Amino acid sequence: MKQYVAAMDIGTSGCKSIIVDEDGLVVSSAIEEYPLYSPRPGWNEQDPEDWWKGAYISLRKAVDKSGIDPAGIKALSFSGQMHGLVAMDKNGSVIRRAILWNDQRCAKQCQDMLKDIGGFEKLRCYTNNNMLPGYQGGKLLWLREMEPENFEKMTKAVLPKDYLRYRLTGEYYTDVSDASGTGLFDVENRVYSWELLNCLNLSPDLFPPVVESSEMTGEITKEAAELTGLLPGTPVVGGGGDSVIQTTGMGLIKEGILGLTLGTAGIVAMGMSQYLENHNETLQFFCNNQKDLYHVMGVMLACGGSYQWYRNTLCGDEMARAKHQGVDPYDLLNESAKNSSPGAKRLLYLPYLSGERAPYTDPNLRGSFIGLAQSHSKGDITRSLMEGIGYGMKQIGESILELKPLKLDRIIVSGGGSRSDLWRQILSDIFQLPVYTVNGAKEGGAYGACLAGGVGAGIWSDLEEACATMKVVTENLPNVRNKEVYEEMYTIYSDMVPALKKQFDRLASA
Ligand SMILES: Nc1ncnc2c1ncn2[C@@H]1O[C@H](COP(=O)(O)OP(=O)(O)O)[C@@H](O)[C@H]1O
Numbered sequence: 370m371k372q373y374v375a376a377m378d379i380g381t382s383g384c385k386s387i388i389v390d391e392d393g394l395v396v397s398s399a400i401e402e403y404p405l406y407s408p409r410p411g412w413n414e415q416d417p418e419d420w421w422k423g424a425y426i427s428l429r430k431a432v433d434k435s436g437i438d439p440a441g442i443k444a445l446s447f448s449g450q451m452h453g454l455v456a457m458d459k460n461g462s463v464i465r466r467a468i469l470w471n472d473q474r475c476a477k478q479c480q481d482m483l484k485d486i487g488g489f490e491k492l493r494c495y496t497n498n499n500m501l502p503g504y505q506g507g508k509l510l511w512l513r514e515m516e517p518e519n520f521e522k523m524t525k526a527v528l529p530k531d532y533l534r535y536r537l538t539g540e541y542y543t544d545v546s547d548a549s550g551t552g553l554f555d556v557e558n559r560v561y562s563w564e565l566l567n568c569l570n571l572s573p574d575l576f577p578p579v580v581e582s583s584e585m586t587g588e589i590t591k592e593a594a595e596l597t598g599l600l601p602g603t604p605v606v607g608g609g610g611d612s613v614i615q616t617t618g619m620g621l622i623k624e625g626i627l628g629l630t631l632g633t634a635g636i637v638a639m640g641m642s643q644y645l646e647n648h649n650e651t652l653q654f655f656c657n658n659q660k661d662l663y664h665v666m667g668v669m670l671a672c673g674g675s676y677q678w679y680r681n682t683l684c685g686d687e688m689a690r691a692k693h694q695g696v697d698p699y700d701l702l703n704e705s706a707k708n709s710s711p712g713a714k715r716l717l718y719l720p721y722l723s724g725e726r727a728p729y730t731d732p733n734l735r736g737s738f739i740g741l742a743q744s745h746s747k748g749d750i751t752r753s754l755m756e757g758i759g760y761g762m763k764q765i766g767e768s769i770l771e772l773k774p775l776k777l778d779r780i781i782v783s784g785g786g787s788r789s790d791l792w793r794q795i796l797s798d799i800f801q802l803p804v805y806t807v808n809g810a811k812e813g814g815a816y817g818a819c820l821a822g823g824v825g826a827g828i829w830s831d832l833e834e835a836c837a838t839m840k841v842v843t844e845n846l847p848n849v850r851n852k853e854v855y856e857e858m859y860t861i862y863s864d865m866v867p868a869l870k871k872q873f874d875r876l877a878s879a
Pocket residue numbers: 631632633634672673674675676677697699700703783784785786787788789792
């Protein structure tokens with residue numbers, strides 16, 4: 370009987386469930402969306418009950434669509450939006466709506482905590498990471514200060530995907546990659562940092578036991594089986610945080626390959642086969658989805674988000690034309706950018722529409738087009754946007770190479786932007802490296818989760834064997850003729866933030 374693995378990816382916009390066979394091929398997939406609540410500027414919350422409905426409905430649809438006998442599904446795995454706080458009480462009930470990764474309310478608590486600990490270098494000794502306001506650690510400090518009655522009731526602080534695990538199996542567990550994103554985790558030793566928890570006066574009992582991504586954490590209950598279409602007793606593995614396990618689905622488990630995710634946010638990431646001290650405040654150094662492996666990444670906040678903003682705000686004509694022709698407006702914009710030339714006729718775009726997380730962590734930076742001339746066309750502007758994102762990604766890539774100097778041999782891209790052949794070619798020319806897309810990566814974190822689940826179920830012996838099933842879908846080779854122009858534009862781009870920092874601070878100050 371053929372063997373399969375199922376996985377669910379609890380994203381911010383919806384839950385995607387997929388089923389993958391033992392050859393690494395996706396046999397079915399289904400998505401259920403759910404709402405996001407933003408009760409105040411900078412606050413973002415979701416109702417875990419909505420996740421639960423999205424999860425069992427999408428999984429049921431994926432199982433039904435596949436037509437396979439559920440007895441062939443050997444494990445269920447997870448990918449999940451990282452960093453969020455689901456506060457649960459002693460009866461296993463949710464105390465308040467979950468506070469999400471993109472919620473900025475605890476910025477003050479993070480700053481105070483950093484000051485109390487003695488600065489980034491001191492904190493780094495515990496976790497090897499900075500405490501970003503997105504992380505669960507700062508949210509716990511906020512809850513204790515601002516909603517003490519809820520904090521008192523809380524007996525478990527759970528990450529989003531681990532709440533679904535609890536509903537599916539009745540067990541509390543988390544995995545090392547997601548736990549890394551709490552900002553409270555000793556990444557080197559793959560355990561919560563009891564010393565840091567002690568400094569912060571947070572009880573270790575709040576946190577679920579931690580497993581590796583392929584380890585078993587329980588079985589599907591009878592009730593969950595009825596809702597999901599899986600058999601009762603189906604094993605459930607640890608799974609992983611989406612930004613990490615998505616790169617596993619791109620084959621990024623060891624050094625040498627750089628991964629670029631062109632989603633709403635942009636992620637530049639690399640797998641690491643050894644632990645390294647992370648002295649860079651803007652890079653995130655997390656456990657990877659297999660014992661002894663690590664993951665480093667830098668996140669650009671407005672990557673595809675820049676393109677989406679540009680399309681919606683400045684490209685009304687193209688949107689109307691696309692609607693009339695029944696085509697994707699991005700395809701029309703990509704076409705016009707092709708008519709420009711490498712370097713976009715010396716026009717630069719700075720992608721800091723939401724401030725930035727990496728290579729600068731600075732909420733005051735602002736997006737800009739620099740160097741506009743009357744001779745510039747719409748195509749030049751569009752191309753400069755794609756190129757600016759490429760230069761920003763190159764900067765993050767260089768800071769990763771400062772942690773671990775090595776020669777890259779290729780780049781794997783994923784995310785919505787990787788649909789564009791032009792954008793892939795621009796990246797190949799800027800980095801002067803071959804750029805590939807691989808099958809499965811378009812499924813986001815769910816695909817990597819299936820690989821980790823398949824290892825847990827014994828379908829593959831380890832992630833290396835699982836990743837060997839991957840197939841290249843597209844290839845873009847670097848054009849050496851474009852090397853010089855991109856190198857020059859990259860140096861001008863890199864000079865921009867130091868030159869404009871004071872002015873950005875003044876613009877942001879009102
Ligand atoms: N055909 C395309 N060409 C270039 N960029 C695209 C195209 N389609 C989507 N995108 C980009 O991909 C982004 C969405 O990325 P995606 O990975 O699907 O979403 P998310 O990160 O929200 O999960 C869009 O904002 C857009 O910038």
